[in-house]
Amino acid sequence: MHITSTNISNPTTIIWNGKEEQTGIYKTPTDTPIFLGKTDVKHDTVIDRKHHGGEFKACYLFSENQYNYWKNLYPNLDWKWGMFGENLTVNGLDESQIYVGDIYNVGDAVVQITQPREPCYKFGVKFGTQKVLKQFIAHGFSGTYVRVLEEGFVKSGDQLERIEHNKNSLTTTQLFQLIFSKEKDQKFLELAVNNDALPEYKRQHFMRFLG
Numbered sequence: 044m045h046i047t048s049t050n051i052s053n054p055t056t057i058i059w060n061g062k063e064e065q066t067g068i069y070k071t072p073t074d075t076p077i078f079l080g081k082t083d084v085k086h087d088t089v090i091d092r093k094h095h096g097g098e099f100k101a102c103y104l105f106s107e108n109q110y111n112y113w114k115n116l117y118p119n120l121d122w123k124w125g126m127f128g129e130n131l132t133v134n135g136l137d138e139s140q141i142y143v144g145d146i147y148n149v150g151d152a153v154v155q156i157t158q159p160r161e162p163c164y165k166f167g168v169k170f171g172t173q174k175v176l177k178q179f180i181a182h183g184f185s186g187t188y189v190r191v192l193e194e195g196f197v198k199s200g201d202q203l204e205r206i207e208h209n210k211n212s213l214t215t216t217q218l219f220q221l222i223f224s225k226e227k228d229q230k231f232l233e234l235a236v237n238n239d240a241l242p243e244y245k246r247q248h249f250m251r252f253l254g
Contacts, residue, residue, distance in 0.1 A: 044135040044203040050125030051087040070125030076198035105129035105186035106136035139216040144209030144240035151195025159185035159219040227252040
């Protein structure tokens with residue numbers, strides 16, 4: 044895997060239910076390295092600190108390989124890297140092959156895979172329709188957030204090298220399915236609640252479904 048594009052945003056005003064709101068989802072490519080900090084990407088915009096940023100969502104990665112699928116669905120959008128609100132567009136990112144808790148070197152930073160993206164209404168506003176949320180969930184390729192274990196600069200072309208594999212874990216795809224499935228897989232629930240790469244509130248949520 045390698046970084047295709049590094050992306051950050053300025054605050055953008057949108058209209059939702061007749062009211063103005065600001066969002067940081069409108070990210071665009073940078074031509075300089077970006078700095079991955081412990082709680083966010085330096086100089087990036089994070090408006091809603093309850094749902095974005097923080098230790099377990101310090102940086103968001105999305106796969107370059109998924110772009111063609113979405114371009115075919117929404118050909119009239121203004122397509123550029125960062126379209127999904129990701130800080131890092133990554134070539135070769137496959138959510139079915141990365142495990143929650145896995146640790147990677149990338150550029151000068153060390154990051155840990157935490158949790159998939161759960162789309163919200165601002166994602167729908169950007170795509171011009173709220174139906175994209177269900178499409179995103181059904182398609183199953185969510186991208187992933189990471190925790191930054193060692194801060195540092197990353198740039199386009201940098202490789203992501205796995206340096207630690209969490210064998211007693213579930214993949215990002217399996218976690219994404221677990222979040223949205225009505226019937227929760229008990230094995231995956233156990234793996235999730237015992238994984239400290241997930242925030243405590245999410246682990247507590249999954250505990251409610253354990254038999």
